Amino acid sequence: MELFLARLFDGLSSGATYAVIAVALVLIYKATTLINFAQGELAMLGSFFAYILAIEQGIPLYLAIVLAMLLSAVLAAGMERVLIRPFDPADHLPLVIITLGLFLVINAVAGMIWGFDPRSFPRMFPEGDVWSMGIARLRWYTVGTMATVLILLVLLTLLLKKTKVGLAFRAVSSNLESSGLVGVRAGPTLQFGWMLATAVGTLAGALFVADPFRQLDPTWAQRVLIFAAAAAVLGGLDSLWGALAGGIILGLVESMVVGYVDWIPNQMGLAAAVVTIIIVLLIRPNGLFGSKAVERV
């Protein structure tokens, strides 16, 4: 029982962080039907922004994270304008290639500037446990991360459902051409989508490395990108709440599979994520909560 609870809590805490990056992927996918392969690296970059602002500039951590989110949103606005917008959104290969190029560049730039030595990120939540039973510890970190994800999703839902810019965003993601006909400017709206996604990614990055068991270095996001993508696919690529569900399920699968099946080594959680992606895409391509895609020939 203790062991089960321990693994449950582990799964919840990593699942919640996968969910936040998955939310970032979903935001971009909703806007442009593009999977942003650079999303993980953007989150990594954002976590470094927060770290630098908090540690080297001495800004209070929460403020530093908000500033880092704004900073990365500005960066994303520029990127979208210069690198993404010139391409036809319906033609996937060039866009995939551009995001892969960004993946390499961001990863390399972070490595060049900050090096590969692991750093420890300041604690976002109090140390210690909310509740514990033997080795099963429900840490403040887990609770804090879950709470942050829920608040984030509620805010995003409100933003998309209740505000004018959210309406424009939904119009563009529902039908690019028709939204243009009724006067929605697609370019700035998609740009807004990129900014929003990258800011969310930065928050996700900060949450991820704020776990006392993890450290900050330029490579942490490579693995996480696959998990986040698996979470997004599982939840349905265009569903925000689906991303949360996908993330949690995936985190639980990872901790349970690795924990209970003896012959599966630790690193194979990643394989579980990839197998999840394949199975979901084969059996239920729209994920658990995604809207059905209709392909006309």
Place this chain on the structure above:
Amino acid sequence: MSEPRHITEGTTAHKVYRWVPWAIFAFVALSAPFWAVHTPAFSIGESTLTFSLGNLNHAVAYMVGVLGLGILVGYNGQISLGNSFFMGIGGYLTATLVTDDGWSYLATLLVVLPVCFIVGMLVGLPALRIKGLYLALTTLGLAAVFPSIVRMEQLRDRTGGANGKRIESDLDAPDWVPLDTMSDVLSGIPLVGEWAFGEGGVSGREADAIWVYFLLAVLTIAAFWVARNLIYSRPGRSIIAIRDNETGAAVNGVNVPMTKTLTFGFSAMLGGLSGTMYAMAIGFVAPDVFGINLAIFLIVGLVVGGVGTLSGAVIGGIVIVFVPVWAAQIQSVPGVPERFLRGPTGTFFLGVLLIILTFFLPGGIVYGVRKIRARFVQVVPDREVAGGDEIVVAAGDATGGKMSRHGGGSALEVDEDVLDPDGTEHGAAPDAVPASAQQPNQGEPT
């Protein structure tokens, strides 16, 4: 700009135009190891860039990997990022068979090629339903998983775990290969011979490295030859038809699922061959060699060389090996802090290259070369031989003056890009490279 020169097909001028580039390419390919074995160095500012035979062999091995990816992505239109996975299988199978079971390198291909072909087909099966971006995502996951698989405790005996595996076998140059004589001949070339190729004669170690180069070169030529024949044969037309219009291909009788799966298998097989060649070239395999970065580097090689060309893979292989090597050798750049230069500058340059080419030269270097060449020389058909009115002349064909000849009614099917008068406007996207760019182009070393 002056009028391009017209060369009539079948004349001596046309033969020269066709075969001289090949001859130059053959000479360069043959003499390169004798040059590289002395590790020539070039100084740029305070930095010294080297061109070593080890790196050249590495590049030759990657050419085949890029070729395999190019057939899948460039010709079949399946966006796969997972070919590093198959390279890893090839590399590790060869490593373990050579070291643990005492096989010879080339014999391991008897296992590597079928295994990779079958695994590739198995990966290709879900790819029938998983398309486009989703396929890219799935295969990227596959690439990311490979290092964890070979690090598994259960496989440690075979794979060497996280430390990688050194291959305990030496490829020794046999006596019957006249490497010494070749070296002497090359250094006997007037004026430049001794400067480029040294005094002539090669030591034992040098001879072994040169021997590996020639083995790799033979495998590479075989791979390109098979790939070329595949692409220009009936199955190749099916492969391309699926890329251009899957429904249309199916309507015209192409067995789409079968063709796609087999293409995946073939691509994976070339990946496996490339992995074996990597093992031959480097003599060491490690988990992170075949990770997510290699998967993306292969895409860089493909895009830089030219999506939808075979010859681009030669350039691609060279670029993805030498750009990181040279980037790491750059010691100082004015205005850039030195600690930046100690970071992963190679990855940085490859990423920048990828983005820049996608913007400014989406067809890659091969395409750029063809465009420039078409400004100066155009091949026109011999009207008397071909019979007058059934000929469509590609007036400004950017594929390097390759003409299109259509008999009878099929003249109507000419790709409009072929008729494009100035030959400069082509699809903005790499996968929109017009079909004419994929035509055989014998003037180009493929």
